[in-house]
Amino acid sequence: MSPWHFFVAAITAVLVSGFAPTAKAESWAQVEFRDPTNAEVVLAATVTNDQGYSIAIFRNKDSKVRWVLSLPQISLDRIKSVGRVAAYRIDDNAAVDVEVSAGKEGIVPGLEEPEIINGRSIREILWHGEGPSPTRGVLRNMLDGNALAIRFxxxxxxxxxxxxxxxxxxxxxxxxxxxxxxxxxxxxxxRDRDEAVMISMKVCQSSSDLSTCLGVMTNCMGANANQLTGDQMRRCMAVHGYPLEPIASPTKADTPTPTKADTLTVNCTAIGDLARNVMEKRQSGTDMSVMMAVVEKLADDNPVKAIGRSIVIMAYDMPLFNLDENKQQTISEFANQIQVKCYQAK
Structure with missing residues (x-):
C-alpha cells in the first residue's frame, strides 16, 4: 500500500469511528429529570446501560412513583402504541407485561395506564408511594434484586x-x-395482625352469640386497621370475653338451637369469596378508598365488615397487573391464600 493510500485509509477510519454512534455505560445516579408527560421537574434515579437504553425512576407531586423506560437515542425503532408494548423480569421473579389499551373505552375509570411517549419511551406507575418503603412488588424487587431484563x-x-x-x-x-x-x-x-383477625373470626364462629362477637371484633379493629397490632386485637377480644384461644368442637348436646344470628355464620368459603371479590376490584383498577367506603357502610353486625378492612389492605398491597392472565392468577391465589389462613386459624 502506497503512503497516500495508507493515509486515506487511516483518515477514513478516524472519521468513521468519530461518527459511529456509541453507548456509554453509566452508574445509577440522582439527577433532575423532566417528566415527559407533564413537564414536571423531579429528582430521579437514572441509569443508561452499555446499549444506550435508559431508566428514570421518580416521584411526582401526587406522591406516586413512576418510571420511564427509553430506547437508545440512536435507535430507529418505535415502540408499539397499543397492546403488549413491553415485558420485564427482575432476577427469577415472574415476568410482568406492560399493556396499553386500544381506546378509552377499554380503560377502567380511575386507572392510569402505561403511556407511550413519541414511540421511544414507556411511562408507567411503579409504586403507589404510600409508606416508608415498598414491602413487595416491582420496586421492592428492584431494590433487592441483581438484574432487570426488559423486552420492548x-x-x-x-x-x-x-x-x-x-x-x-x-x-x-x-x-x-x-x-x-x-x-x-x-x-x-x-402478619401478626392478620393472624389475630383470622383467629377472631373463628372464635366468633364458635360463639353462641355470633352477632355480639362480630360487633366486638369490629370495634376492636378500630377505624384504622392498618395501625392495629396483633397484641391489641388479642387484648381487646379477651377483655370483652372472647379470648383468642383454640376452640373445642362443640358436642351435639352443646350445640345451640339455631337462631337468627346463625344466618350470619361466616365460614372460610365465604371469606375466600370476599377475598376474591376484593382482589377482582383491585385488579380492575378500583381505588382503595372506594372499597374501604363500601366496607364502612356495612352494618356493625354484618360479618363482612369485621374482616373486610384487613382483606382490603392486604389486597391493595399487591401489585396491579396489566395482562389478564396475570390478573386472574393473582385473584385466584389471593382467594386461596386467605382461605388457607382461615382454615389454619381453626
Missing amino acids: FFDGGSADTTFDLTGAGNAIGPALKIETSADPNLIAHD
Missing part, C-alpha cells in the same frame, strides 16, 4: 436489554425519599 415490542419485532441493579438503591432511596430496605418489623406486624 415493535410492530416488526422486539429488542432485549438488561440493567445491572447494583447500586440502584443508593440512587433510588434518596431520589424517592424512601428507605431502601423493607422493614421486617412492619412485615411481622402485618
Whole structure:
C-alpha cells in the first residue's frame, strides 16, 4: 500500500469511528429529570446501560412513583402504541407485561395506564408511594434484586436489554425519599395482625352469640386497621370475653338451637369469596378508598365488615397487573391464600 493510500485509509477510519454512534455505560445516579408527560421537574434515579437504553425512576407531586423506560437515542425503532408494548423480569421473579389499551373505552375509570411517549419511551406507575418503603412488588424487587431484563415490542419485532441493579438503591432511596430496605418489623406486624383477625373470626364462629362477637371484633379493629397490632386485637377480644384461644368442637348436646344470628355464620368459603371479590376490584383498577367506603357502610353486625378492612389492605398491597392472565392468577391465589389462613386459624 502506497503512503497516500495508507493515509486515506487511516483518515477514513478516524472519521468513521468519530461518527459511529456509541453507548456509554453509566452508574445509577440522582439527577433532575423532566417528566415527559407533564413537564414536571423531579429528582430521579437514572441509569443508561452499555446499549444506550435508559431508566428514570421518580416521584411526582401526587406522591406516586413512576418510571420511564427509553430506547437508545440512536435507535430507529418505535415502540408499539397499543397492546403488549413491553415485558420485564427482575432476577427469577415472574415476568410482568406492560399493556396499553386500544381506546378509552377499554380503560377502567380511575386507572392510569402505561403511556407511550413519541414511540421511544414507556411511562408507567411503579409504586403507589404510600409508606416508608415498598414491602413487595416491582420496586421492592428492584431494590433487592441483581438484574432487570426488559423486552420492548415493535410492530416488526422486539429488542432485549438488561440493567445491572447494583447500586440502584443508593440512587433510588434518596431520589424517592424512601428507605431502601423493607422493614421486617412492619412485615411481622402485618402478619401478626392478620393472624389475630383470622383467629377472631373463628372464635366468633364458635360463639353462641355470633352477632355480639362480630360487633366486638369490629370495634376492636378500630377505624384504622392498618395501625392495629396483633397484641391489641388479642387484648381487646379477651377483655370483652372472647379470648383468642383454640376452640373445642362443640358436642351435639352443646350445640345451640339455631337462631337468627346463625344466618350470619361466616365460614372460610365465604371469606375466600370476599377475598376474591376484593382482589377482582383491585385488579380492575378500583381505588382503595372506594372499597374501604363500601366496607364502612356495612352494618356493625354484618360479618363482612369485621374482616373486610384487613382483606382490603392486604389486597391493595399487591401489585396491579396489566395482562389478564396475570390478573386472574393473582385473584385466584389471593382467594386461596386467605382461605388457607382461615382454615389454619381453626
